[in-house]
Amino acid sequence: MRNRFKKSMQKKLVSMEKELLRSLEAQQSEYQELTLADRTEETDDATVRNEERALSALLHHEERRLTRVRSALGRLVAGHYGICADCGNPIGEDRLKAQPETIFCYGCAKKRQGNIRAPHLS
Ligand SMILES: [Zn+2]
DSSP states (O other), X not given: XXXXXXXXXXXXXXXXXXXXXXXXXXXXXXXXXXXXXXXXXXXXXXXXXXXXXXXXXHHHHHHXXXXXXXXXXXXXXHTXXXXXXXXXXXXXXHHHHHOTTOOSOHHHHHHHHHHHHOTTOO
């Protein structure tokens, strides 16, 4: 992999990490406000609980994304960034540009998605 490409991916991943941290922080304080709001009389318990659930799902989603971004940065440093975790082939630069934190090549990601979408089709 070309050094210039690696550098640009690193820059992208670092800014993704920052953005995710910012957004996680904002959501965490929103989540806390919701939990506090739960104790007042006017709020509808069910609505608050639904909002809480939605927010916490979003939080988990972004936390997982942050973990992936950080491990991609680790792989960049270790020198095996851009190698598919499944088949070991290099991941295309276009794919990495679109999804810098990915660990699978296009073919393997597609296979996995298919497995997730249709687990009971047999
Ligand atoms: Zn692969």
